[in-house]
Amino acid sequence: MIAHNGEINTLRGNINSMRAREGVMSSTLFKDDLNKLYPVVEEGLTDSGCFDNVCEFLVKAGKRSLPEAAMTMVPEAWEKDEEMDHERKAFYRWAAMTMEPWDGPALLAFCDGRYVGAILDRNGLRPARYYLTVDDHLYLSSEVGVNDHDVDSIVKKVYEEHK
Structure with a gap:
């Protein structure tokens, strides 16, 4: 889960x-x-x-x-x-x-x-970023560069830090 x-x-x-x-x-x-x-x-x-x-x-x-x-x-x-x-x-x-x-x-x-x-978590010490691609794949990670993407294939790119 x-x-x-x-x-x-x-x-x-x-x-x-x-x-x-x-x-x-x-x-x-x-x-x-x-x-x-x-x-x-x-x-x-x-x-x-x-x-x-x-x-x-x-x-x-x-x-x-x-x-x-x-x-x-x-x-x-x-x-x-x-x-x-x-x-x-x-x-x-x-x-x-x-x-x-x-x-x-x-x-x-x-x-x-x-x-x-x-x-x-509420301490906010771990960032999160995700990419949504044109082929409906979602990639989530706290690190940069976990997967190489063609820039044109990315529909949405979000970086979240704790408030």
């Missing part, structure tokens, strides 16, 4: 928090079978693997869309953003009560066959 460039510096705390929640979780969908999904975070995985475990759990057991799960785990720097709309701030306020942020520096990309997206 996910791929990322960077590292999750809060990984140990995120894993510990997830394990602590396993004792109090409930599900109307899985009922008593919820215990079969534990541990949510499998042993011996990289930070990408751990993130993917939790993201998939939120989507499959938590009935969240992939973008909602990603935004819950990797919120924007929303608290002092005076330009952010009320609805999005309300989402992040709710998300902050459900889970601690998975902070990097990281650029995370996600795809499930329905949605494709990318998100920068």
Whole structure:
């Protein structure tokens, strides 16, 4: 579901928090079978693997869309953003009560066959750039020069840094 460039510096705390929640979780969908999904975070995985475990759990057991799960785990720097709309701030306020942020520096990309997206962690230490080409290919990276493109084939070119 996910791929990322960077590292999750809060990984140990995120894993510990997830394990602590396993004792109090409930599900109307899985009922008593919820215990079969534990541990949510499998042993011996990289930070990408751990993130993917939790993201998939939120989507499959938590009935969240992939973008909602990603935004819950990797919120924007929303608290002092005076330009952010009320609805999005309300989402992040709710998300902050459900889970601690998975902070990097990281650029995370996600795809499930329905949605494709990318998100920068709130620390803003990893840039993101993407190209959209005439043949409908999307290239996303935090580095320059990952793929050589004929300039005429690029329809859109965007470089994002943290606000």
